[in-house]
Amino acid sequence: MKKHQNLFRDLQEDFRKMKKNLLVAQSGGPTAAINATLAGVIKQAIKEEQIDQVYGACYGIQGVLEQKFVNLTEKVDTEEKLEKLKRTPAAALGSCRFKLNDIKEDDSQYQEIVDILHKMNIGYFVYIGGNDSMDTVAKLSAYCKEKGVEDIKVIGGPKTIDNDLCGIDHCPGFGSAAKYISTVFCELEQEITVYEPKNVIIVEMMGRHAGWLTAAAALAEGKNGNVPYLVYLEEKPFSLDRFIDDVKEKLASTNAVLVAVSEGVHDTEGRFLCEQEESRELDVFGHTKLSGTGKILEEAVRAKIGCKVRSIELNLLQRCAGHILSKTDIEESGNLGANAVKLAVAGESGLMSSLTRVSDAPYTVEYSGVDIREVANKEKKIPVEWINEAGNGVKEELITYLTPLVQGEVSSIYENGMPSYLLLK
Amino acid sequence: MKKHQNLFRDLQEDFRKMKKNLLVAQSGGPTAAINATLAGVIKQAIKEEQIDQVYGACYGIQGVLEQKFVNLTEKVDTEEKLEKLKRTPAAALGSCRFKLNDIKEDDSQYQEIVDILHKMNIGYFVYIGGNDSMDTVAKLSAYCKEKGVEDIKVIGGPKTIDNDLCGIDHCPGFGSAAKYISTVFCELEQEITVYEPKNVIIVEMMGRHAGWLTAAAALAEGKNGNVPYLVYLEEKPFSLDRFIDDVKEKLASTNAVLVAVSEGVHDTEGRFLCEQEESRELDVFGHTKLSGTGKILEEAVRAKIGCKVRSIELNLLQRCAGHILSKTDIEESGNLGANAVKLAVAGESGLMSSLTRVSDAPYTVEYSGVDIREVANKEKKIPVEWINEAGNGVKEELITYLTPLVQGEVSSIYENGMPSYLLLK
Numbered sequence: 071m072k073k074h075q076n077l078f079r080d081l082q083e084d085f086r087k088m089k090k091n092l093l094v095a096q097s098g099g100p101t102a103a104i105n106a107t108l109a110g111v112i113k114q115a116i117k118e119e120q121i122d123q124v125y126g127a128c129y130g131i132q133g134v135l136e137q138k139f140v141n142l143t144e145k146v147d148t149e150e151k152l153e154k155l156k157r158t159p160a161a162a163l164g165s166c167r168f169k170l171n172d173i174k175e176d177d178s179q180y181q182e183i184v185d186i187l188h189k190m191n192i193g194y195f196v197y198i199g200g201n202d203s204m205d206t207v208a209k210l211s212a213y214c215k216e217k218g219v220e221d222i223k224v225i226g227g228p229k230t231i232d233n234d235l236c237g238i239d240h241c242p243g244f245g246s247a248a249k250y251i252s253t254v255f256c257e258l259e260q261e262i263t264v265y266e267p268k269n270v271i272i273v274e275m276m277g278r279h280a281g282w283l284t285a286a287a288a289l290a291e292g293k294n295g296n297v298p299y300l301v302y303l304e305e306k307p308f309s310l311d312r313f314i315d316d317v318k319e320k321l322a323s324t325n326a327v328l329v330a331v332s333e334g335v336h337d338t339e340g341r342f343l344c345e346q347e348e349s350r351e352l353d354v355f356g357h358t359k360l361s362g363t364g365k366i367l368e369e370a371v372r373a374k375i376g377c378k379v380r381s382i383e384l385n386l387l388q389r390c391a392g393h394i395l396s397k398t399d400i401e402e403s404g405n406l407g408a409n410a411v412k413l414a415v416a417g418e419s420g421l422m423s424s425l426t427r428v429s430d431a432p433y434t435v436e437y438s439g440v441d442i443r444e445v446a447n448k449e450k451k452i453p454v455e456w457i458n459e460a461g462n463g464v465k466e467e468l469i470t471y472l473t474p475l476v477q478g479e480v481s482s483i484y485e486n487g488m489p490s491y492l493l494l495k
Numbered sequence: 496m497k498k499h500q501n502l503f504r505d506l507q508e509d510f511r512k513m514k515k516n517l518l519v520a521q522s523g524g525p526t527a528a529i530n531a532t533l534a535g536v537i538k539q540a541i542k543e544e545q546i547d548q549v550y551g552a553c554y555g556i557q558g559v560l561e562q563k564f565v566n567l568t569e570k571v572d573t574e575e576k577l578e579k580l581k582r583t584p585a586a587a588l589g590s591c592r593f594k595l596n597d598i599k600e601d602d603s604q605y606q607e608i609v610d611i612l613h614k615m616n617i618g619y620f621v622y623i624g625g626n627d628s629m630d631t632v633a634k635l636s637a638y639c640k641e642k643g644v645e646d647i648k649v650i651g652g653p654k655t656i657d658n659d660l661c662g663i664d665h666c667p668g669f670g671s672a673a674k675y676i677s678t679v680f681c682e683l684e685q686e687i688t689v690y691e692p693k694n695v696i697i698v699e700m701m702g703r704h705a706g707w708l709t710a711a712a713a714l715a716e717g718k719n720g721n722v723p724y725l726v727y728l729e730e731k732p733f734s735l736d737r738f739i740d741d742v743k744e745k746l747a748s749t750n751a752v753l754v755a756v757s758e759g760v761h762d763t764e765g766r767f768l769c770e771q772e773e774s775r776e777l778d779v780f781g782h783t784k785l786s787g788t789g790k791i792l793e794e795a796v797r798a799k800i801g802c803k804v805r806s807i808e809l810n811l812l813q814r815c816a817g818h819i820l821s822k823t824d825i826e827e828s829g830n831l832g833a834n835a836v837k838l839a840v841a842g843e844s845g846l847m848s849s850l851t852r853v854s855d856a857p858y859t860v861e862y863s864g865v866d867i868r869e870v871a872n873k874e875k876k877i878p879v880e881w882i883n884e885a886g887n888g889v890k891e892e893l894i895t896y897l898t899p900l901v902q903g904e905v906s907s908i909y910e911n912g913m914p915s916y917l918l919l920k
Contacts, residue, residue, distance in 0.1 A: 100689045129691055160685035167690070249912065256907075256914045257815040260585035263920070264525045265592070266554055271811070294916045382810045386696070390682040394818045396912075476912040482681075487674065487821075487901040489681045491719045495688070 090193025097199035101243030110407025159392035211420035245399025248286035274364030287330035397478025515618025522624035526668030535832025584817035636845035670824025673711035699789030712755035822903025
């Protein structure tokens, strides 16, 4: 009898050893959908027989090194909490901007991470983030392969409002930011047509190296009126003089013009707008000295056209607006999280969870994994053939690409008039 | 028989003469709820037996003088359109910033308006707007009384995101703007706690003469975390040095501080922040020259504390955010519009449609009319006893006042992923 008891205990122990824990962390800039991916990871991990506990590291890879862990199996233990997490903006586990050492110069940090993961019986590590974070995934998975660490699978979960990751049709978080931006443009179109006198509103969007967010403004054009839009993406060279001509031309036949501009527009030589000579010239008018791209354009319109003009910087609002999310984006973000877990459990490592667009109408996607080296440290820009010749608007191809990504609405969960979020840290 | 026919025709004619048309117009700055008031006016006017057609003047009183009218009985002829109008931001009829002549110097404009209204058989004129618009209502109704024009009743419909009208507990439009602002603060609180290093976010709100909008930020404090807020209202003198001390003190015990500031904060002598010597001093650091209040504070934190800091100007977004409205505000705005019609039909003139708060819990209001002269050209500020001694936060009385105004959620109506509005002009 005693012998049998021991055997049973050994079997239990063997079974426990077979099960591994999963660790998930978030990195890079916040988005309104990154917690939907986290929710997808948790939901799938709980389902997987091979996975025991789900842990979260607070503040990204830095939190792994500092061993700041929370038990997510305990913290997110109901469907209601999962739903609340899905609709919580920013990064519930916290984030970091932390660069691991160059692996060729000093690999001790990598071994430190592996030791910590081993100590916690982590067999699966999902790192959700953008470009830099995928670099971390690439390095860590490469290190594990090189050192023969076969019991830790490292998978990347994509995330960025900038939509500039390679190896994926579009990035989780982008759809919600795009929906926020196009919604704001619909609203500003009502605002700008309230008064009769000539009026220009300039809105500056984030994205230093790709104009996807700015392009989303174009989704609103013609939907609730006939105000002309001017859309300047950083994929085409920008000239302040041509901009003024564009505005003048529009104002010749209408009273209101909406301008969408990427923060990173630059001239043919790559100089950002604030570094261009024409924008410096404006100072002689004695106006307030310039800061952002939108402000420079505002001052230029004031000085050279003289009509009513206002600039708006969407700033952080465009990446944390949990009160108006794209349903498509939130669902896909969750699915990509779940897919990351499935890849890890299937024994894959060094991949990013990805999706491919199968068709525009009906809009369908397929989930897969791409080699992380095809993603890390690359940037996907808008194809220039999707931008008009004049460089002040977008072509139908871009609208076709964007439209499915903003479909459906999900909002925050409200309690007593205020949004209510799930806090994990 | 012929005699009878004539009699019938005469009766019909008498009956038609008894019925009058209603004219409604909108004025002043846009809000997200002014069209809910317009919808309330239309809905009630259609119900009233004494009212024949409902007309709208485009671009406020200027549109009346220019006879730019639309027939709203025809344009808004279904419940579905009324619902869409309720959720359309800005002013669907257009607005103006037009000051009528001083009645003592030249009253010809007033007679011109009366002649136009008579020509169109207008018996009821509802003018929706803020302070300046109520001045127009006061002058026009006074003119009618003085000249014995008894067949035109003029009623004001309140509207302003600034919440600074006298004669009413709170202003339509304010609740939705307050909900937007407190929601944004909930979101920024998630955003600011994503990274560990010390971090300050400063948000500048509209309202040159009253701090109600800025105060709304305080509704978010403690709801989704424990980030300390600093709230600066224009009702208390502002000092840049004290502000820096406040931020330093908070940062001594926490990593993140959220600052809400009214655009019009000023020192004890009434000088706006940008006119104060301390803020000019900042230039010696060689930073970008300053523009708005938020930017000045951002530069001050950067120069004197040196931590991560960002300023956000909510700009037009706070007054046209139709994608997140207060249900309470939208309902009350509609009721105030309906109440304006009821007052006019009851033979009143020279009143503003108003509401009184009967109780905080359960929150109940009563609708009434107040003498327009008690409203026009006055400003309601936040009682200083609702602000803390240090002038950097609000007291419970202010929270109690604000809380019912942001209850419930109404969003835009979406079609194919984009908001869909009712256009009237």
